[in-house]
Amino acid sequence: MDEDIPALAVEALTKRHGSGAAAVDALLGVDLTLARGTFTAVMGPSGSGKSTFLACVAGLEQPTSGRVVLEGADVTQWDEARRTRMRRDRIGFVFQDFSLVPYLTATENVALPARLAGRRADPQAVRQALARVGLADRAGHLPGALSGGQQQRVAIARALVTRPALLLADEPTGALDSTTAREVLSLLRAAVDELGQTTVMVTHDPVAASCADTVVFLVDGKIAGRMAAPTADAVAAQLAHLDQLTGAAR
C-alpha cells in the first residue's frame, strides 16, 4: 500500500436531498483530504450537513456529484453491494447511542462485524480489542450490565477490531458525562497515536474537538473554516463566529 495515498479524499462533494421545491442542498462542494493516521473533528450548526457528510463518506448515501476516494479507490463509482462490503470491511463506526446488540455479550458484539461478513472473528483479536479499551474483565457482560462509558468502549473495540481504513464517530461523547467522555476521547486519541487509526469525528463539543489534530467547520453545506492544533477555547470562540464565517464562505 502506497503510504502517500490519503486515507480519504473528498472532492467537490455535493448532496441534494429531495427534488423540486422541496430540495435541500445539504452539501455544496466539500473538498477535504485526510492523511493516514490523522484525527479530524467536524463541527457546525444543526443542519450544516455533518450527518450527510458522514453518510456520503460511508457510502450510505450517494452524493449528487463529486467523489469520495477511500485509500485511492473512488467508491462513488461502486454499486451498492460493493459499497456495503467496503463499509463492513474498511470503515468502523461509533455512534452517540453506542448501537450495541443488547442480547450479545461484549465479546460477541466485538466479534459481530466479522460474523456479519461471514467470517469467524479471530478470538485473540477480539480479546485484544477489549483489553485495549480496558474491558478485559467485562468481556462476558451484556450491554445492559455495563455503564454508558463502558458500552461506548465496547463500541470502540468493535469499530477497531477490523483495523478499518477509516473510523467514523458521530457524536461519540454526546450521551456521556464529562469524565466518561474524556476517557472515551483518550481512547480515540490513543487509537490515532498508537495504531495510526485515521479518524473523523462529528461533535458539538469544543472539548471533544480539541482532542483532534484539525477541526473542520461546516456551515450551510460548505467548509467555512479549519483549525489546526485546536484548543477547546479557540474552538468555542470560532463556533461563536460561525455566522461571520458563513458570510466569508459565500
Ligand SMILES: Nc1ncnc2c1ncn2[C@@H]1O[C@H](COP(=O)(O)OP(=O)(O)OP(=O)(O)O)[C@@H](O)[C@H]1O
Ligand atoms: N433525508 C433527507 N431528506 C431531506 N432533507 C434532508 C435529509 N437529510 C438531511 N436533510 C437536510 O439536509 C440539511 C443537512 O442535514 P444534516 O442532518 O446533514 O445536518 P447536521 O449538521 O448533521 O445536523 P445536526 O447537527 O442537527 O445533526 C438539513 O437542512 C436537513 O434538514
